[in-house]
Amino acid sequence: DAGVTQSPTHLIKTRGQQVTLRCSPKSGHDTVSWYQQALGQGPQFIFQYYEEEERQRGNFPDRFSGHQFPNYSSELNVNALLLGDSALYLCASSLSRGSTDTQYFGPGTRLTVL
Amino acid sequence: SQQGEEDPQALSIQEGENATMNCSYKTSINNLQWYRQNSGRGLVHLILIRSNEREKHSGRLRVTLDTSKKSSSLLITASRAADTASYFCATAAGTYKYIFGTGTRLKVLA
Numbered sequence: 001d002a003g004v005t006q007s008p009t010h011l012i013k014t015r016g017q018q019v020t021l022r023c024s025p026k027s028g029h030d031t032v033s034w035y036q037q038a039l040g041q042g043p044q045f046i047f048q049y050y051e052e053e054e055r056q057r058g059n060f061p062d063r064f065s066g067h068q069f070p071n072y073s074s075e076l077n078v079n080a081l082l083l084g085d086s087a088l089y090l091c092a093s094s095l096s097r098g099s100t101d102t103q104y105f106g107p108g109t110r111l112t113v114l
Numbered sequence: 115s116q117q118g119e120e121d122p123q124a125l126s127i128q129e130g131e132n133a134t135m136n137c138s139y140k141t142s143i144n145n146l147q148w149y150r151q152n153s154g155r156g157l158v159h160l161i162l163i164r165s166n167e168r169e170k171h172s173g174r175l176r177v178t179l180d181t182s183k184k185s186s187s188l189l190i191t192a193s194r195a196a197d198t199a200s201y202f203c204a205t206a207a208g209t210y211k212y213i214f215g216t217g218t219r220l221k222v223l224a
Contacts, residue, residue, distance in 0.1 A: 004156075033211065042202050042214035043157070056210040088154060102147065103212060107156040 002027060004093050004106035012112045013081050021076040021109045025093030031055075032074040033103060034066060035090040043090055049074050050096050078111075086113045120203060120218040128223050133190040135218040137203030138183075144206045146179060148188050151200045151217070160188075160201075193222045 005024045013019050025032050031050045035043035045058035049068035068074045072093075078085055088110050092103035121136045137146070145164045149157040163170045163179045163186065170177045176189040190197055200219050204212040 031210075035214075037154075039154075042216050045211040045213065048210045050210075058211060090156060092157075102159055102162055104159060105149075105157040108154075110154075 004091055004104050006089075006091050006106035006109050008109060009107070010110045010112075012114065014114050015081055015083060017081050018077065018079045019081060019111060021078075021089050021091075021111070022073065023076070023091030023093075023106060024073045025091075026104050029093035029095050029104070030072050031094045031096040032068060032072065033092045033094070034074070034076045035092065036060070036085075037088040037090060037108075039087070046076070081113045083113050086111060120201070120215045122218060123216070124219045124221070126221045126223065127193055129193060129195055131193055133193050133197070133220055133222070135188050135201055135220070137186045137188070137215055139186075139203070139205045139213075139215075140184065141205075141207050143181070146177075146186050146206075147204045147212065148175075148177060148186075149202045149204060149214075151202065152198075157202065190220075193220075195222050195224045198222045 004026050007022045033048040034046040037043040046060050047057040048055045052068045063079045065077045088108045090108045091106045094101050094103045119138050127133050143165055145162055147162045148160040151157045161172045161177050163177050174191045179186045198221050200217045202214050202217045204214045206212050
């Protein structure tokens with residue numbers, strides 16, 4: 001049973017560029033959440049996707065957008081990258097049986113913006 | 115914004131000792147979870163405790179929840195070097211997101 005997978009592992013971009021991060025949820029899970037974790041901080045909620053729709057969003061600008069596909073996999077897109085976007089981006093999957101439930105995290109994508 | 119605050123921020127103990135870390139939060143919750151993170155990689159789910167539960171055990175882990183004080187504690191008994199990691203609490207408050215604390219960095223010395 002594969003867990004949550006993310007790609008790529010590491011990514012280096014320059015300011016102003018755009019980036020796409022990918023996530024495949026744990027088998028049987030239908031909900032994907034994305035988090036940003038700056039160095040030395042706890043993860044910050046970006047948004048959650050369920051049934052191919054953004055169900056809830058955290059305090060992140062519109063430069064952060066996402067998508068969920070019919071197979072429940074998801075993408076996180078960040079436009080017009082800023083130095084402050086450098087962080088570990090974590091994807092978490094869960095089975096939506098109500099509001100929140102146990103979230104299983106992938107290994108993350110380390111984004112460096114130069 | 116961070117909902118949970120872990121205490122202490124850092125903890126260093128000898129192998130075999132017990133480690134206790136605390137989490138305080140601000141609003142009413144549905145459940146609270148503890149996660150472990152090694153070396154800035156993905157988070158590993160440790161335990162979930164619901165708002166109507168007061169204590170839960172899983173192997174060497176013991177979690178308590180006091181909703182009147184809006185606090186939780188994680189106890190790791192008989193710690194091992196492999197327990198060295200950052201530990202986070204995350205609260206769910208009736209929405210679809212978890213709010214994470216700032217974490218406790220635990221170092222277990224062999």
